[in-house]
Amino acid sequence: MKIxxxxxxxxxxxxxxRVVASTQEHQVLWIARTGLEAVRMCLDNRPDLILMDLNMPEMDGVEATRQIxxxxPCAILVVTGRxxxxxxxxFRALGAGAxxxxxTPVLQGKVGGDSELLAKIKTIGKLIRHSGETAPPPRQNPVGERGDGPVHTLVAIGASTGGPSAVARVLSDWTAPAGCAIVVVQxxxxxxxxxxxKWLDDQLTMPVRVIGEGDELVAGTVLIAKTNDHLLLDQNYRLRYDAAPRDYVYRPSVDVFFHCVAQHxxxxxxxxxxxxxxxxxxxxLLAMRRAGKTTIAQDQASSAVYGMPRAAAELDAAQQILPLDKIGASLRNRLGSRLG
Structure with a gap:
């Protein structure tokens, strides 16, 4: 890749x-010292991937990401100290499209951050190359009896590039009604x-927590997938993680979780x-629609990157294609909101 x-x-x-030059797979296309310089250089010579710092003079990495x-548009990886x-x-940068x-790896001595940075670059390279790949098959989970519980409505949200701020905007100023749980696969x-x-919890009125292995759905709480393994919902309505399919580039996979919701x-x-x-x-999302669930996709104009929602639109998987600001209102109109 040109980086x-x-x-x-x-x-x-x-x-x-030096990290980029240490491999034969990548080359350094250019180096910019400020966000403003990066925006200009990207217009003239767009790379496959940008390694973007956050704190810079003239224009910080968040605004540079937004403008680029x-x-x-191209792939952006935030690389910053601590x-x-x-x-x-x-999360502002991730919301802008990173x-x-x-x-950031260090220059002197043994570079402990080299392997992590190269692994991130490799994953993004796969994502760029495989953006048209097909979804994995639905996972088969152990059969069991569903336990009765307080949750009777489930909102399943999937997001990637630009997702953190998009999720925050969809769920802002909303308190889910009784019996409604929200699961986010980002x-x-x-x-x-x-x-x-933690960042999302600071943005919302509802509590937010990460999902542990075997957790149950919790009404009125936003639950976040927390590992690089795929999130599953089994027939006992327990949330679990599974590494398979191991070679699937999207981790955790939205498809895998949506298939589980449709199936169970x-x-x-x-x-x-x-x-x-x-x-x-x-x-x-198409599997959920065929299972009789309500399905919504974000529109092109409001998407930081119109890849995943476009795939849904092409498959006719979404009953509604809405701008980001209308999705939260659609959820509130359909499901209501807890009073008090």
């Missing part, structure tokens, strides 16, 4: 250049899933597919 580096610290930029995704100390900026986040590395849950959930359900690169979620 660009955006970082105002010379030592950090050089560390990134509007003017000359991402856990910049959670708000990280795909993932990792820490393409995000497991090392940052708990930060995503007997109550009322709404599937929502938001912005994202690739085709994950379209096939699963």
């Amino acid at each position: 660009a580096i955006v970082n105002d610290v010379a030592m950090a930029a050089e560390a990134l250049r 995704m509007e003017q000359s 991402p856990q100390d910049n959670v708000n900026h990280v 795909l993932d986040v990792t820490a 393409h995000i590395d497991e090392t940052f899933a708990s930060h995503f849950a 959930w007997r109550g009322d359900a709404v599937g929502v597919l938001l912005t994202g690169m690739g085709r994950d979620g379209g096939d699963g």
Whole structure:
């Protein structure tokens, strides 16, 4: 891949250049010292992938990401020192269209961040190449009797590029009615899933928490998939994780979870597919529609990347194709809201 580096610290930029140059698969296309310079250079010579820092003079990485995704969209990986100390900026960048986040490797000595950065680059390369691949088959889960519980309505949301802020906007100013649980499958590395849950919890009136192995659905709570394995809903209405299919590039897969909802959930359900690169979620949303569930996809104009919702539209999987600002209203109109 042709990779660009955006970082105002010379030592950090050089560390990134050396990591990219250490492989025969990639080449450094250009290096920008500010976000503003990156926007201009991307217009003239668009790379396959940008390694984007957050804190820079003239224009920070969040605004640079937003402008690049509007003017000359390409894959963007946020690479910054101690991402856990910049959670708000990280999720603003992810909301603007960045795909993932990792820490900046160091230049001296053994570079501990090399392998993680190269793994992220490899995954994004697969995502770019395989954006037209077909969805995995539905997972087969153990058969069991459904236990009665307080949850009778399930809202399943899938998102990728631009997803964090999109999810926040859909669920903002809403308190789910009695008996309604929300599950979010967002393409995000497991090392940052708990930060995503905490960040989202600060944005919403409803509580947000990550999903542990074997957890039950919880009414009035937003549950977040937290690992790189795929999230499943079994016939006992327990939430579980499974690494298979191991070679599937989208992790955790929206398709896998949507298929489980279509196959096992007997109550009322709404599937929502938001912005994202690739085709994950379209096939699963179609399965939900065929199972009699309500299905919604985000429209092109409001999507940071119109890949996943486009796949749903092409399959006629979505009963409604709505701008982002209308999706939350549609959920409230259909499901209501808890009073008090």
